[in-house]
Amino acid sequence: MPNSVYPQRLSLHAEEDSPIAFMGTLSGPAGSSLIEYPDGTILEVDHLQPAQLVQISLTGSIAGSELLLHLIGEQRMAEAIDWIELGSQAPKMLSADEFFYETPPDDQDLYGQKAEYARAFGSAGSIQRRSGSRKGSTSRAAAEVGNLVRTADFLGDTRLEPLERLLAGAEFLVQLDTRTSVQIFRPFQTQVVSAIADLAPQVSREELTELSEGPDQILESAIGNLLSVSNHYAELKFPVDPLLRKLEDLQRSQRTALRSRQDDSLVHYSRIPPALSVREPSRSARKKAVPRDVPEDYRKVEQLPSGLFRVSVSSAFSGQWVRALRKEGFLLLASAPLLPNGLLLSADLLIPPDLHENSLIFEVVKKSVLTGQPRQLDLIREAITAGRNATSAARLGNADSAAKHWEECGDLWQQAGDSRRATLAFQLAQSTFYNQS
Amino acid sequence: MGEGTALSSSGQAAIDWLSEGGSGNTSAAERYALGLLKKAGITAAQEPAQDVVQEVAIRLWMYLAKPPPKELDTPVAYARTALHNHISKIKRGQTTELPEDLEQVAPPREKGKNFELLVRSELESLGREDPWLTSAALSYYTLLMHPECAENLSELPSPAAGSTEAQARCWTALWISGQRELFPPRGAGSDNALRRKRARYITQVIQRVEEARAAVALSQQAKTLQTQKGAAHA
Incomplete structure (x- = not known):
């Protein structure tokens, strides 16, 4: 067994005025997942392959970092302290910790995922082995720690829906209770419970019901995690009845899976509601027609009683935008998309009231004209x-x-x-x- | 928003460190950001480094300009940490969020028509993505600067009583920008998912306008300082 989570060779960077960094591999195309330990140590793993360490960084003294000790081991910690005391600005390659090579656990093994997951996701493993820049070895501990970091990252990602973050929080707590290698993250428990308690009221019963009506068994472990934390932490309240029903259904379906397999495809197709069946649009419907009574070059600018300026054109300009510029300096004052308005397309623009219509230019432009060059x-x-x-x-x-x-x-x-x-x-x-x- | 709010001298020192350079010189802040980006494997990092420093300068200035004045023990170290945190967000595909209570910010005390035009110009130059955001931000800014415009717009969707003025402005702005799917049909309520989606759009609009105003205010401040320094040398 390795003495540390990351026994592979790591490079130490200790430049003046920069955080001390222990570098692993470069992150992949999905970037990184990070967690900041209470002592300020930041652990960064690859988001796609969380078993891969990207870097551990910290400001201040490394001697007191409990997390660093756990991650890189005592021997290399001492090596790093010696190097930093020398005051060298050059990177230092630290020795590899003693370890036996372990085959990295696959997702199915690690997360209990089903075979169809492995087929869809298993490709990532082969990429990792092929790529010269990502040939780090991984241990089961690294995979478990990395997965926990990624889960914490999901929980803190405000771009995700509250339900997704809630599921991540539940997964975090269940991992904390079931995996010995992640016990170092126990200090986060209170924080995660509190985050889940804040998120729970934002998730409606309907969303949980929708979750429990998922199309297959993919959500089984997620639902199990939610039920588990709801039983374990009295302060976490969310409606569990739909989840319990789903779990019962899943157990029932597993028992009858073999029997029903032959009928499955028929049932599947019969479930498609008639309203969703796709019909090829007729030829005349597909053709975007300019109404006969509106000339293609029709254009009208008017000020509505509301004060908005309305620019109307024929439907030949479908998908385009209108922009209002100040004549002096061609400054963009307003823009709006052309939307259907009877037989016409119209855009309503709000112009600063201190500008007279004569000082304005209205232009119909393609959407791409309004999109600048991305940085x-x-x-x-x-x-x-x-x-x-x-x-x-x-x-x-x-x-x-x-x-x-x-x-x-x-x-x-x-x-x-x-x-x-x-x-x-x-x-x-x-x-x-x-x-x- | 705090145009005109005095920064503490230590806060100003942090901003100055971030705003140094320009005219072809690579500043210490840019070199620092460049180092962090290169460590993250961002190979062509020179251009992103300049943008990172600019983004951090604007966000930090907005934070520091909000009353009460904030003293920083070690301004440069503080600015470096801000850069470090910002780059950590970039590694996750995120942007650093602006202060949460932007909507509580008092109406602007901006410096005349010229400032307004500069903000509009900045909004246009920040618009590099789908044009709805620039459209909504421009309308929002018009409503902010000319509140009388809102008087005749009662036909457009508006939030329930108790909402902030900023939210009401955003509803109008989002409607004009064509984001009609964010609003329930007349007489119907919004479900949770729609409310959350609308809230995210509202945040984006307000942040964009605040970012533009801060960028203009910061650049004006930098010019004033340069002029003062020039006068002191003369």
């Missing part, structure tokens, strides 16, 4: 967000959605000038696509 920083943020969405879709077993997000992620990394992450994302898109077909 590299924005592309990086969007690429990471797309990667995170892909990872989440893959975890949920939605291979089609995962492939689309990886494709988007690859495009964005390419635009941002990062070919390494772009290639990884495209490989993931491709392997996800082949795995589902």
Whole structure:
């Protein structure tokens, strides 16, 4: 057994005025997940492959960091202290801790996921082994710690829905109670319970019912986690009846799965409500017609009693926008999309009242004209967000959605000038696509 | 918002450290951000480093300009930590959120028509994504600067009694920007999911306007300081 969570070789960076950092591998196309320990130590893992350490960083003295000791072990901690005392600004490669190679646990083994998950998500493992920049070895402890960090990251991500964050919080607490290697994170328990208590009132009974009516068994463990924390922590209140019903249904369906398999496809198709059946639109409906009584170049600008300026044009300009510029200096004052208004398309614009109509220019423009050139920083943020969405879709077993997000992620990394992450994302898109077909 | 609110001298020192450089010189803050981005494997990091420093300067200035004045023990270390935290957010695809109580901020005491035009120009240059946000932000800013515009807009959807003025402005602005799916049909209520989605859009609009106002105020302040320094040298 290794003495530390991350027994592999790590490089130490201790430049003046910068946090001390123990670097592992570079993060992948989905960026990182981070957790800050109460003593200020920040643990950063790869979001896609959380078993991979990206870096551990801390400001101040490393000697007192309990988390660092747990993560890198006593021997390398001493090595690092010696190096920092020397005051060198150069990076130092720390020795590898004594360890035996362990095959990294796969997701199915680690998270109890079903075979269809593994098929959709298993590709990530092969990418990791192929890529020269990501050849770090992982231990089961690293996988468990990394998964906990990623779960904490979900809980703190305000872009996610309260229900998603609630599920992440429940998963965090269950992992804390069931995995010995993550006990170092026990100080977070109170904080996580409190976060769940804050989130619970934001999740309605309808959302929980919807969750319990999920299409397959993917949500089984999530529901189990919610029930478990609801039993364990008296202060957490959310309606559990729909979840209990779902659990009973799942158990029943598992018993009858074999018997019903032959009929399954028939049942599946018969469930599609007639209203959702797709009909090819007729030829005339597909053609976007300009009404005969409105000339294609029709254009009217009027000021409504409300004070809004309304620009109306023919439906030939569908999908376009109107912008109002101040004649002097062509300053953009307002913009609005053209929306259907009877036989016409109209855009309503709010113009500062101290400007006279004569000092304004109204232009009908394509949407792309109003979209500026994205900065590299924005592309990086969007690429990471797309990667995170892909990872989440893959975890949920939605291979089609995962492939689309990886494709988007690859495009964005390419635009941002990062070919390494772009290639990884495209490989993931491709392997996800082949795995589902 | 605090245009004109005096920063503490230590707060000003942190902002100055972040705002140094320009005209081709790489500042210490940019070098620091560059180092952090390179460690994160962002290979072509020069341009993002400048943007990161600018984003942090604006957010920090907004925080420090809010009363009461805040004293910082070690201004440069504080600014470095702000950069570090901001980059940590970027690694997760996030932006640093602005102070939560923006909606409680008093109406602006801006410096005349010129300031208003500069903010509009800034809103246009910040608009690099789907144009709905710029559209809504411009309408929001018009309503903020010319509250009389709202008097005749009662036909448009408006929030329930008890909502803040900022929320009411955002409803109008979002409607004009074409985000009609954020509003329930007349007479119907919003479910939880719709309310949350609308709240997220409202936050984005308010943040965008505050960001533009802060950027203009910060740049004006920097110019004033340069002029004062120039005069002192003369």
